[in-house]
Amino acid sequence: MAEHDMGFEEKIAWAGVIVSIVHFAIYLSVLVTRAATTPMPETPYIDAMLWSIGAAIVVMIIVTIVVAVTTGRDGHEMDIRDKQIKARAEFTSRGLLIAAALAALIFAMLELDPFWIANVLYLGFFLSAMLETVTKIALYRGGVPAW
Amino acid sequence: MVKPTRVSNSIRPLRFAAGEMTQAELAERVGVTRQTIIAIEQGKYSPSLEVAFQIAHALGVRLDEVFSYPTTTSNGDSA
Numbered sequence: 001m002a003e004h005d006m007g008f009e010e011k012i013a014w015a016g017v018i019v020s021i022v023h024f025a026i027y028l029s030v031l032v033t034r035a036a037t038t039p040m041p042e043t044p045y046i047d048a049m050l051w052s053i054g055a056a057i058v059v060m061i062i063v064t065i066v067v068a069v070t071t072g073r074d075g076h077e078m079d080i081r082d083k084q085i086k087a088r089a090e091f092t093s094r095g096l097l098i099a100a101a102l103a104a105l106i107f108a109m110l111e112l113d114p115f116w117i118a119n120v121l122y123l124g125f126f127l128s129a130m131l132e133t134v135t136k137i138a139l140y141r142g143g144v145p146a147w
Numbered sequence: 148m149v150k151p152t153r154v155s156n157s158i159r160p161l162r163f164a165a166g167e168m169t170q171a172e173l174a175e176r177v178g179v180t181r182q183t184i185i186a187i188e189q190g191k192y193s194p195s196l197e198v199a200f201q202i203a204h205a206l207g208v209r210l211d212e213v214f215s216y217p218t219t220t221s222n223g224d225s226a
Contacts, residue, residue, distance in 0.1 A: 007182035079179040081192055140182075143191030145152070 004141065008071050009082045013136040015063045020133065023056040024126045041113035049122060085139045093132035100124015152193035156214050159188050161206045168206070176205040 006014075030048040038044075078086070100121055107117045162168040170188075174181040177198060186192035187202075194202065203210045 005182050005185055007180050010182070077180075079183055080195060080198060081179065081183040081186065143152075143186065143189075144193070 010140040013133045016133040023052045027052040041115045089132045089135040092135045093128045096128040177201045
């Protein structure tokens with residue numbers, strides 16, 4: 001088995017995948033629980049959304065600090081390969097973000113409830129972030145192909 | 148359409164020949180992470196021309212002694 005040593009950026013990407021899934025799953029479960037007694041568009045979502053975003057940010061900051069402290073001296077700074085992988089991952093995930101923004105635009109034009117507009121955007125942020133981090137991991141593990 | 152790199156290298160044996168230089172030492176001299184050196188050695192990452200020259204310089208050899216690229220014959224087959 002070929003050696004594969006995880007650098008700082010790859011470890012953060014793995015952590016990002018886990019934190020994203022957990023925080024979005026918690027948000028969805030709160031939403032679904034509240035929607036059991038209230039029509040969906042009237043379900044309170046703002047506090048749950050803000051808390052899940054805030055908690056995810058705090059957890060990622062803590063995880064980043066822990067990974068930085070426990071990772072050896074090498075692999076801390078982003079080198080050219082890290083920057084190329086980051087750029088490719090952002091390019092790959094951009095389409096999902098644009099799709100979510102377009103959906104939100106259409107929802108607004110159709111004058112749908114703000115609940116749907118906010119949540120389609122939030123879903124887009126989540127899916128885009130997931131695709132970006134999964135792409136990063138795939139490129140770190142499988143290699144960076146030429147264009 | 149993306150394609151895997153066709154550039155091959157001899158970094159590993161050249162490292163050992165250069166006083167058993169470690170991947171970390173080579174990475175330090177070139178200014179990249181050790182993981183990038185590993186990826187280059189395994190053919191998972193094609194370095195930029197600048198990094199390739201820096202690797203050759205760090206190993207004390209010419210660029211074409213470190214990296215090679217298959218040449219194509221006149222009928223299009225790789226040599």
